[in-house]
Structures are given as C-alpha cells and as structure tokens.
Amino acid sequence: MAEKGIVPVRLSLTEGDFYTLWAPSWREHGSEWQAFLGANEELYVFTSPEELLVFLESDSRHDLTSHPDWASFNAGDAARVVPDDNEQHDIVGAPALLAERPSYVNVKTISRVFAVVRSLGNVTSAMPVSGFFSSHSVLGNVDRGADHFSGPNGLGEWSAIGRAVLTNWNNVVDALDEAVTVKEVDKVFVDDAATRIREAQAAREAAREAEEQIAKEEAEKVDPYDTSAWGLAGIDPIKISIDGRSVYTLRTYIEGQPVFLGKFGEIFTFNSQKALLRWLVEHDDHDLARASTWPDLMLGVNAGETELLVHRDNVYSFNGLAQDINTSVDAVDTKQMGRAYELMADAADWAGDDSMNSYFLANPRMQDYISYMLGSGDTAGYVPHAPFNDHSKSWRELEDMLTKRFSKF
Known part of the structure; x- marks a missing residue:
C-alpha cells in the first residue's frame, strides 16, 4: 500500500456517516504500521467534520500524535478534516455496488472500501473482519483494476466476490459498528468550527482558481x-x-x-x-x-x-x-x-x-x-x-x- 501520510475519511456504517483520521501505511524502525484516530484500544469517530476539528483542537490525547507526519498535518487549515471524494467509503453499501457491473468506477470504489475495511479490522483486531479477508483470497483481485474483470471469466470472478460479500458482510459491518467509539465533543464550539471549515474551503478554491488563471496566462504567452x-x-x-x-x-x-x-x-x-x-x-x-x-x-x-x-x-x-x-x-x-x-x-x-x-x-x-x-x-x-x-x-x-x-x- 502506498504511503499517504494522514488523511481524513468518511465511513458509512449502520448508524450513519462518521468521520475520522486514517494513517494507511508508514514505516518506522523497519516495521510497517497503520492507524486510525484513537487512544489505547478505542478508535474514535465523529458525526461531522466539524466535531472532528473540535476534538483535534481540544488537545485531547490520542495515538496519532506519534505519527511522523502529525505535526505537518495538524498545522494545516481547518479544511484538513474534510475527506476528498476518494476517501468517502460507503461500507454498508458495498454489496449493492458489487451487484452492478465491474466498471472502472465500481472496481476502484470497491478496492478503496476493501482497503479501509481491512485496515479497520487490523487496527481494531476485529476477528470477523480479518477472518473474512484471510478466507477469501479472491477479494484482493479488485486491486488489479477493471480490466481484470473483463470477459466471461472476469465477470464470474466479480460475481464470486459479490457472493462472498453478500454472505459475510453483515458480520463485517457489525464488527466495525462495535469496534468504533463515537466520541462526544463540546457542542459550543461546533458552529465556529463549521464556519472556519467553510472559510478554509473557500480559500482553497480561490487559490486553485488563481493558480489556474496564472497557468492559463503563462500558456498564452508567446513561445x-x-x-x-x-x-x-x-x-x-x-x-x-x-x-x-x-x-x-x-x-x-x-x-x-x-x-x-x-x-x-x-x-x-x-x-x-x-x-x-x-x-x-x-x-x-x-x-x-x-x-x-x-x-x-x-x-x-x-x-x-x-x-x-x-x-x-x-x-x-x-x-x-x-x-x-x-x-x-x-x-x-x-x-x-x-x-x-x-x-x-x-x-x-x-x-x-x-x-x-x-x-x-x-x-x-x-x-x-x-x-x-x-x-x-x-x-x-x-x-x-x-x-x-x-x-x-x-x-x-x-x-x-x-x-x-x-x-x-
């Protein structure tokens, strides 16, 4: 798995959408690690990006502070807690997605869902999750891309993955529901956090548009x-x-x-x-x-x-x-x-x-x-x-x- 540093993610579980931070993979002292926002045995999730931001700014203790990229991540603007489109994982919706054809988007989406679920299982030691992936090696083939599922053999393999998920996914989701801790924060600060997130997102968009304009002007210059x-x-x-x-x-x-x-x-x-x-x-x-x-x-x-x-x-x-x-x-x-x-x-x-x-x-x-x-x-x-x-x-x-x-x- 490629190293990504620390990224905000949205996890769609039984009770709704939750937000947290994920460190997909990093190497330290010759070993590979992965982690989510949490402390001791608990994995913290929040019902909105604003609540996640309030928690981070409360200086409450959590394990990600030991991550080598933590200082860099935490120095970012308020929008650092908002997941991009690729980090919004519909875990409960995976079976429905597998019922569709293996298009480029569907295969890529399922690959991302499996990656974050596998990581959740490893970090929380959820046996139904780790057992599911270790018992069905065919699940790893989603990382090969949509081309792998072209033709009759490929469609058959896509169906096999769908059957494995349909049979076992409820147990996987139940295990994740039990593994996460919905963390409460002081509601007094949530509205202010929401305002600052919107302002940071607007500033990012303005900066992106300014960069595009500069690039356009440069391109229009005489070669x-x-x-x-x-x-x-x-x-x-x-x-x-x-x-x-x-x-x-x-x-x-x-x-x-x-x-x-x-x-x-x-x-x-x-x-x-x-x-x-x-x-x-x-x-x-x-x-x-x-x-x-x-x-x-x-x-x-x-x-x-x-x-x-x-x-x-x-x-x-x-x-x-x-x-x-x-x-x-x-x-x-x-x-x-x-x-x-x-x-x-x-x-x-x-x-x-x-x-x-x-x-x-x-x-x-x-x-x-x-x-x-x-x-x-x-x-x-x-x-x-x-x-x-x-x-x-x-x-x-x-x-x-x-x-x-x-x-x-």
Missing part, C-alpha cells in the same frame, strides 16, 4: 520557439527516443503532407544535435531542400549562428510503451501513444508506401486496439482485454518498421 530560426522556417528538429536510445532529425509539412530530412523513404537520423548540424552544412541532397524556407534557414546554419532547438512538442518517446501495453489498458499513457503513432504514420505517408496499411490489414485487432485507445475510428464494439502480449508484440513490430527507416540507430 520563444516561434521566433527562432526553426519556428520562422516552419521546419522542426525532432527527437525520437526508442529502447533507451535517441536520434535527431528534421520534419516539416508541405501542403499538409509530412516531409522528413531524408530521401527515397530513408530518414536521415543523427545521434547528436551537433552531428546533424555538421551534416547539413555539407549536404543538400534530401527532400527538405525543396521547402521554400530552406535556403533562409541554411544561411544561419552555414554561418554557425543557428543551434538545433527541439520544441517539447517535437519530442517523441516510445520508451516503456510496449511494456505498458502488455500490462493493462490503464497503464498506457494514451497521449504518449498518440504522439508515437502520429510519428509512425507521418513516416509512412512521407515514404509513400503502404507498409502500415498492409500491416493493419493483416492485423485488424491491432488497428481496433489503437483506435480504441486513442478514441478514433469505429471499433464496432471492440473492447481490449487481457492478455495483451499480442498487442505489445504488434506495437514492437510497428516500432521496428519505423526504426528500419532510420539511417542510423
């Missing part, structure tokens, strides 16, 4: 690249990284069609920026020479005044994609995949061959997979599911088709 020799010429240096190696080349678009530094379908690539510039000074037999802005660009290159400048939008990384594809749908960075696919398609279009089209005709499921991942085209109801080794293998073959066009790699 220095646009006034560079490359930006003015409309000819872009590009960096391509595959299998831990990187090469540089150039590309532009003429009448909407990609044109690379190269000839006869071979892309001239270089292991360093300086090597590319040196080559340009001594050679002019390539397709980019027909660009109308090429002579002007070369004036600066020949004079040694123009350095190679790669814009961040012209950096293409294939690194890790094949491995991510083989892991799961959620593991893939679709933005990275989209940019990589754009480069492969540009190279094939410039070369004027049908290599990619032919490949997809022979491997239609790979075309469906890419269309699904990038949200383009009609996949006729196709949804990718594990195992993904064939997709990973096909992606590597597409990468090989690209690198075979390189003059140096």
Whole structure:
C-alpha cells in the first residue's frame, strides 16, 4: 500500500456517516504500521467534520500524535478534516455496488472500501473482519483494476466476490459498528468550527482558481520557439527516443503532407544535435531542400549562428510503451501513444508506401486496439482485454518498421 501520510475519511456504517483520521501505511524502525484516530484500544469517530476539528483542537490525547507526519498535518487549515471524494467509503453499501457491473468506477470504489475495511479490522483486531479477508483470497483481485474483470471469466470472478460479500458482510459491518467509539465533543464550539471549515474551503478554491488563471496566462504567452530560426522556417528538429536510445532529425509539412530530412523513404537520423548540424552544412541532397524556407534557414546554419532547438512538442518517446501495453489498458499513457503513432504514420505517408496499411490489414485487432485507445475510428464494439502480449508484440513490430527507416540507430 502506498504511503499517504494522514488523511481524513468518511465511513458509512449502520448508524450513519462518521468521520475520522486514517494513517494507511508508514514505516518506522523497519516495521510497517497503520492507524486510525484513537487512544489505547478505542478508535474514535465523529458525526461531522466539524466535531472532528473540535476534538483535534481540544488537545485531547490520542495515538496519532506519534505519527511522523502529525505535526505537518495538524498545522494545516481547518479544511484538513474534510475527506476528498476518494476517501468517502460507503461500507454498508458495498454489496449493492458489487451487484452492478465491474466498471472502472465500481472496481476502484470497491478496492478503496476493501482497503479501509481491512485496515479497520487490523487496527481494531476485529476477528470477523480479518477472518473474512484471510478466507477469501479472491477479494484482493479488485486491486488489479477493471480490466481484470473483463470477459466471461472476469465477470464470474466479480460475481464470486459479490457472493462472498453478500454472505459475510453483515458480520463485517457489525464488527466495525462495535469496534468504533463515537466520541462526544463540546457542542459550543461546533458552529465556529463549521464556519472556519467553510472559510478554509473557500480559500482553497480561490487559490486553485488563481493558480489556474496564472497557468492559463503563462500558456498564452508567446513561445520563444516561434521566433527562432526553426519556428520562422516552419521546419522542426525532432527527437525520437526508442529502447533507451535517441536520434535527431528534421520534419516539416508541405501542403499538409509530412516531409522528413531524408530521401527515397530513408530518414536521415543523427545521434547528436551537433552531428546533424555538421551534416547539413555539407549536404543538400534530401527532400527538405525543396521547402521554400530552406535556403533562409541554411544561411544561419552555414554561418554557425543557428543551434538545433527541439520544441517539447517535437519530442517523441516510445520508451516503456510496449511494456505498458502488455500490462493493462490503464497503464498506457494514451497521449504518449498518440504522439508515437502520429510519428509512425507521418513516416509512412512521407515514404509513400503502404507498409502500415498492409500491416493493419493483416492485423485488424491491432488497428481496433489503437483506435480504441486513442478514441478514433469505429471499433464496432471492440473492447481490449487481457492478455495483451499480442498487442505489445504488434506495437514492437510497428516500432521496428519505423526504426528500419532510420539511417542510423
């Protein structure tokens, strides 16, 4: 379990919604620990975030003060006691959620519920809780994500989890109801706490909006690249990284069609920026020479005044994609995949061959997979599911088709 520090949580139990603090996991002196707000054998819960705040500010003794992140957490504003959406756990509602289909949201929600319930059982030594999880190993599969439950076998496993919960969940919830202590606080201070929480939340929202506005203004500023020799010429240096190696080349678009530094379908690539510039000074037999802005660009290159400048939008990384594809749908960075696919398609279009089209005709499921991942085209109801080794293998073959066009790699 990833370390989260200390987080406020809402727990929906038989008698309603309760609020407390949870330290999901931390390591200290070589051992892993987890805890909830409480003292000795008691686990404290409160009927509102305001009451939780009143308790924390009363300086009453509790065990979380020994947590290494306590000082940092307690120095936060009044809204530090308000759980975010991911920390609102409907424990009593788990069976109803499992009766639905294993969507991404449902699986993620159940995974979070199981995590907090398992932790509650461990901290309070509630035997019905720990016994439930130790007796049903299939429960741990919710942490694998929605893809794990795709297809007939996956749906069967989702149903098995639902049956285990339906049969045992009342005992689990009853044990948790008995394990928590609803802590009373001085009601005199609750209204003031509620006011300060609202003010802190408003201040956070204002700060977030201010940050977004600043980011928007920064994004609207003129990009220095646009006034560079490359930006003015409309000819872009590009960096391509595959299998831990990187090469540089150039590309532009003429009448909407990609044109690379190269000839006869071979892309001239270089292991360093300086090597590319040196080559340009001594050679002019390539397709980019027909660009109308090429002579002007070369004036600066020949004079040694123009350095190679790669814009961040012209950096293409294939690194890790094949491995991510083989892991799961959620593991893939679709933005990275989209940019990589754009480069492969540009190279094939410039070369004027049908290599990619032919490949997809022979491997239609790979075309469906890419269309699904990038949200383009009609996949006729196709949804990718594990195992993904064939997709990973096909992606590597597409990468090989690209690198075979390189003059140096």
